[in-house]
Amino acid sequence: MTDSASSSIVRAHTHPNPEPALPDVAADQPALARALDWVGMDGICLPICLPGSGGQLMQVPAQVDVAVDLQDPSARGIHMSRLYLLLQASLAGEMLSAPGLRRLLDACIASQQGLSSAARLALRYDHLLLRKALSSDNAGWKRYPVTVQATLCDGHLQLMLDFSVEYSSTCPASAALSRELNARRFNEDFSEDFAGARPLSNAVVSDWLVSERGMAATPHAQRSRAQMRVELKPSFDELPLQALVDAVEVALATPVQTVVKREDEMAFAALNADNLMFCEDAARRVAHAMSSDSRVSAWTIRVAHYESLHPHDAVASVSGRNI
Known part of the structure; x- marks a missing residue:
C-alpha cells in the first residue's frame, strides 16, 4: 500500500463525514x-x-x-x-x-x-x-x-x-421678595405704630429671628x-x-x-x-x-x-x- 493511499484511509477514518462549508449570504452582491x-x-x-x-x-x-x-x-x-x-x-x-x-x-x-x-x-x-x-x-x-x-x-x-x-x-427674585416680606414683618412686630411694640436689643432681635415670626417667607x-x-x-x-x-x-x-x-x-x-x-x-x-x-x-x-x-x-x- 502506498503512503498516499494510507493517508487517504486515515483521513477517511478520522473524518468519515466532513462538515460542509456553511453558507455565507453576506458574500452575495447587494x-x-x-x-x-x-x-x-x-x-x-x-x-x-x-x-x-x-x-x-x-x-x-x-x-x-x-x-x-x-x-x-x-x-x-x-x-x-x-x-x-x-x-x-x-x-x-x-x-x-x-x-x-x-x-x-x-x-x-x-x-x-x-x-x-x-x-x-x-x-x-x-x-x-x-x-x-x-x-x-x-x-x-x-x-x-x-x-x-x-x-x-x-x-x-x-x-x-x-x-x-x-x-x-x-x-434671586424670590429671595429678594422673601427679604422684603421679612422686613415688613419686622416692622410690624417692632414698630411704635403697633401696640405691644418691644424695645430693641440684640437678645430680643435674636429671639425674634429664630422664632416662627422671624421667617415671613422663604425663597x-x-x-x-x-x-x-x-x-x-x-x-x-x-x-x-x-x-x-x-x-x-x-x-x-x-x-x-x-x-x-x-x-x-x-x-x-x-x-x-x-x-x-x-x-x-x-x-x-x-x-x-x-x-x-x-x-x-x-x-x-x-x-x-x-x-x-x-x-x-x-x-x-x-x-x-x-x-
Missing part, C-alpha cells in the same frame, strides 16, 4: 450597490474598566454602540461578529483611555479587511464618585451619567465626553441639572471626568449632597443663600469654568432649573471653542 456611511450595532451590554480606589481597576456595566463605514458599494455587509469580539476583549481588560480607544478603533477598521476606513464608538455608563459631606465627618457615593464618544477618521481621533451634574438653584429653590458635552484635546491621554465634574461643581457651588446631617444641611442652606442663581447665571458660571480648562477644545452646556414655582422649566444653553 441588490442596490451603494457605499454606506455607518454600519454596526447599538446597545451592546459589556463591562468596561475604570480607575478605582487604591489604583485598582474596577469593572462597571456599560452599553456600547459601535460602527464602521462601508466603503465598498459592492460589499453586502460588514463583519459584525469581529467587532463584537474586539469590544469584548478590549473593554473588559484595559482601563478606558484615549490611547486605548484609538487602538480599539484601529483594530475595528482592520478587522473589516479593506471594507472600512473609519470607526466610531459610544459608551454609556454611570460613574460613581465618593463625595465628602459639607460639615460632618461623612461621605457618600454620587452617580454621574456619562457618555464617551470616540471617532477615528483619516487617522484623526475625536473624543467627546458627555456628563451631567445636579445642583440646587435658589431664585423657592429646586433641584437643577447642568448637562455638558466637551470635546477633549488629543494631547491628553486620560479621560478627565472627575476633574471636569469637580470644576463644574465648584463653579456652581451648590451640588446636591449625599450624606446629610443637620450641620451639613445648615451649610448647604448657607451655600444656597450665597449663590442665588437664575438659569442664565448658572450657564455663565459653567461656561467660565469650561472656557478656561486646558483639556477642553470645545464645549456645549445646557442647564435646566426644574421650577417649584410653576410647572415648566427654566433653561439656558451656551457653547464655545477654546483657543
Whole structure:
C-alpha cells in the first residue's frame, strides 16, 4: 500500500463525514450597490474598566454602540461578529483611555479587511464618585451619567465626553421678595405704630429671628441639572471626568449632597443663600469654568432649573471653542 493511499484511509477514518462549508449570504452582491456611511450595532451590554480606589481597576456595566463605514458599494455587509469580539476583549481588560480607544478603533477598521476606513464608538455608563459631606465627618457615593464618544477618521481621533451634574438653584427674585416680606414683618412686630411694640436689643432681635415670626417667607429653590458635552484635546491621554465634574461643581457651588446631617444641611442652606442663581447665571458660571480648562477644545452646556414655582422649566444653553 502506498503512503498516499494510507493517508487517504486515515483521513477517511478520522473524518468519515466532513462538515460542509456553511453558507455565507453576506458574500452575495447587494441588490442596490451603494457605499454606506455607518454600519454596526447599538446597545451592546459589556463591562468596561475604570480607575478605582487604591489604583485598582474596577469593572462597571456599560452599553456600547459601535460602527464602521462601508466603503465598498459592492460589499453586502460588514463583519459584525469581529467587532463584537474586539469590544469584548478590549473593554473588559484595559482601563478606558484615549490611547486605548484609538487602538480599539484601529483594530475595528482592520478587522473589516479593506471594507472600512473609519470607526466610531459610544459608551454609556454611570460613574460613581465618593463625595465628602459639607460639615460632618461623612461621605457618600454620587452617580454621574456619562457618555464617551470616540471617532477615528483619516487617522484623526475625536473624543467627546458627555456628563451631567445636579445642583440646587435658589431664585434671586424670590429671595429678594422673601427679604422684603421679612422686613415688613419686622416692622410690624417692632414698630411704635403697633401696640405691644418691644424695645430693641440684640437678645430680643435674636429671639425674634429664630422664632416662627422671624421667617415671613422663604425663597423657592429646586433641584437643577447642568448637562455638558466637551470635546477633549488629543494631547491628553486620560479621560478627565472627575476633574471636569469637580470644576463644574465648584463653579456652581451648590451640588446636591449625599450624606446629610443637620450641620451639613445648615451649610448647604448657607451655600444656597450665597449663590442665588437664575438659569442664565448658572450657564455663565459653567461656561467660565469650561472656557478656561486646558483639556477642553470645545464645549456645549445646557442647564435646566426644574421650577417649584410653576410647572415648566427654566433653561439656558451656551457653547464655545477654546483657543
